[in-house]
Amino acid sequence: MYEHSVRVPFIVSDPFRRQRACGSARRHARKTDLSQKKLGDTLDPQKPRPGMCLRLQSCRKYLPFMNKILVLFDSKTGNVAAMADLVAEGARTIPDTEVRLRSVDEASAEDVEWCDGLAVGSPTNMGVLSWKMKRFWDETMAPHWMKVDGKIGCAFSSAGGWGGGMEIACQSILTILMNFGFLVFGVTDYAAGAMTAHYGAVAAKAPREESAQAACRLLGKRLAEWTACFCHGRKDQNPLVKPDPRIAPG
Amino acid sequence: MYEHSVRVPFIVSDPFRRQRACGSARRHARKTDLSQKKLGDTLDPQKPRPGMCLRLQSCRKYLPFMNKILVLFDSKTGNVAAMADLVAEGARTIPDTEVRLRSVDEASAEDVEWCDGLAVGSPTNMGVLSWKMKRFWDETMAPHWMKVDGKIGCAFSSAGGWGGGMEIACQSILTILMNFGFLVFGVTDYAAGAMTAHYGAVAAKAPREESAQAACRLLGKRLAEWTACFCHGRKDQNPLVKPDPRIAPG
């Protein structure tokens, strides 16, 4: 049983309750590097530790883990970069979520290690992710293989036109993420009338239409919902129990 | 060396030359079941045979093989049926091409055996071809496995929306066709501004936009071009040497 759900009387998951968190906790949280906590760390209530406010400890309250999302992308024309912004925007709508947005040129293995979940975007180049994004996983990440299992992953891609291979490029990204032991997903909901992201968010060229933008945001939101739910026990974030409307195909 | 290219003085591949074909040849062609000719049959110039007009024989002329295209589809809502019509329409633009359009409910193994090339369409059901189309290949066609290698194949599919898995469903169709030893292809050209068919023709719901319709026609045309070129030695039908404009991504 996940101890937070029982012992932690406040989960800083909605802004109103967050405001009631004591000032020292807020100050402490700012100073403490929560990102050092590893998945699977056990909480020992007997001694102080990173992520615990001393004052909270005395009243048996714990700071929750921060929900950590990485949006990693490669972009030559700016189309995938625009999608990445939207995915990040969607992830940030989930309370208590920290989002790192990194291009493949600046990303490091530490970014991947840090996150609970990640969305990986690439241009559709010949129906497969770009060689630069592939190189990141082949070279930068290879030494970390077998050490980062269990993160939650998803994909997004833009091609020159519909039928241009964006779904298959997303699939190639998901293949890589599965190889690293990640759990990968797509979005069941529709983002708009004739747009969804069942295997990742897709766009023909730039995500100009509102529907393509909504699909990107929805992907990021769902990613942060699943990590909140699965990695941090915030089962209120499960899309099946949230009151948010979910668009069915029309 | 392909004997047609040397010995056959007329290839009935353009309408003007076709009109010059002698009347008896045309009448004979109507009566002769060209579909009985099998890929790999060798021509023996010494004796009459199906597909040869006696009068032509005397002047050392041979009727060309008929280019044979099967468009096989499953459709519940009519969307894929509409695509199938367009694919067939595209195939018929190639001279000397016979097209069979068959729903999976009426198709038989003989239809597949008959054709030089086939386009297989299915609704995108959960990201994969429909179970009914799968059953056709699992059950109806299984006894013919290892007996129909070398046909040329392609795919088309409609999903409820973009990002709904139509490309991945096309891929599942192509996987099946490859298993039967077929050579599968997609279309490089764009059908219109932001629409192509790199892994098969795709549509979100019905192919209502002109661009989706053009992609279906282009797929059928390319299929008939490749079979004409590869199965019947009509190298004038190679899209690389045809004068037809080819749309690049824009």
Added chain:
Amino acid sequence: MYEHSVRVPFIVSDPFRRQRACGSARRHARKTDLSQKKLGDTLDPQKPRPGMCLRLQSCRKYLPFMNKILVLFDSKTGNVAAMADLVAEGARTIPDTEVRLRSVDEASAEDVEWCDGLAVGSPTNMGVLSWKMKRFWDETMAPHWMKVDGKIGCAFSSAGGWGGGMEIACQSILTILMNFGFLVFGVTDYAAGAMTAHYGAVAAKAPREESAQAACRLLGKRLAEWTACFCHGRKDQNPLVKPDPRIAPG
């Protein structure tokens, strides 16, 4: 097929607590339908509820959620059925895990709704899952689409030989599971020298070699570990922190 609930009616995840489990808990567990608990249910420590032993409640101990695994398979020759047994066997090694083993002929939508995670096995038929397994998702499960998101899924398949499409058939299963909103995964670890299950467990014909058997067991074990970890907050079951040896490629 509730083997576990008979043999191990009250399991907690560490052996010491198991020994302290009182008799009434065991009796209570037998009477309580833990499978009625839904993902997202919150625990209210103030009142008794299904799954809580009254005597345990008084001493502030809670019955854990039962970890629920479905192994769903189609098999014509018995090869995939043999794999399914091994996958189920692997899942049962994780404490507090209930396993349902169902052939596609006997499975119902309720089985899928019930589980936290599922492993789906099919023969490799023409490189894609069998039409019967496809029909299950197309017809039996279709009305439940958008209602079962967030389960954890994986795949297994047997083909007639290596290179016969078993990995691609696993991919077709994963595609379907993703369409339903499931989070899908493969196993990073090697099961033996030259055998792993990066995209699902695979076998050439029957899983006769020890290595193929180990891969099936490993897949089932990993599935139950992820559901324990993600759905029930049992972070001790995260493979990254468990003491179990993990075989690297050699």
Added chain:
Amino acid sequence: MYEHSVRVPFIVSDPFRRQRACGSARRHARKTDLSQKKLGDTLDPQKPRPGMCLRLQSCRKYLPFMNKILVLFDSKTGNVAAMADLVAEGARTIPDTEVRLRSVDEASAEDVEWCDGLAVGSPTNMGVLSWKMKRFWDETMAPHWMKVDGKIGCAFSSAGGWGGGMEIACQSILTILMNFGFLVFGVTDYAAGAMTAHYGAVAAKAPREESAQAACRLLGKRLAEWTACFCHGRKDQNPLVKPDPRIAPG
């Protein structure tokens, strides 16, 4: 790497014509660059041309087109290089076939333009082709897109173990080849008891077992058969009509 052109300078596809080949033809063939012939070139019987022996011309015999196969590979450990050798060996068993064997480090776009058919091999890196092979198609070949349609392609890959993603890596290669307008295929036949190459030839580590070696050879042979049959009209090379035994799954 023009092994064939040295050892078999003048090959015609049937043994009787081979015996009649005159000495000047053999000398001529050595001097003539047959590789300059493009798919779709038409033969003009009126005037001499490259690839035609003058003496042969006078007696109405034509030098056949040379069947041109490229085996392109990336290899870090030597495993895929070993597979490439075997694929090339298989292709050379088809008379009148010239084989170029090129590592991705030495290959140029001209090699791809030159060939009728190509087999592309890559290590399975995270379930997808290597970034270096991807870069070849993304960068070296991109300017030639829409100019090389209609070649015949296939794939091969080695992973660290069965279930390690070699089939899915082959699929990623085929996806790229399809994007370039190639027709891609797999082998229906079994290479040995439990080994085939339905989506390309696969190996776990090095191709040490005779069965894995046979699968590589079979892939190369089939590739050269299809190009002979489809690109050069040598319908005697169609595997359906050849007397060679074809192994069914056992």
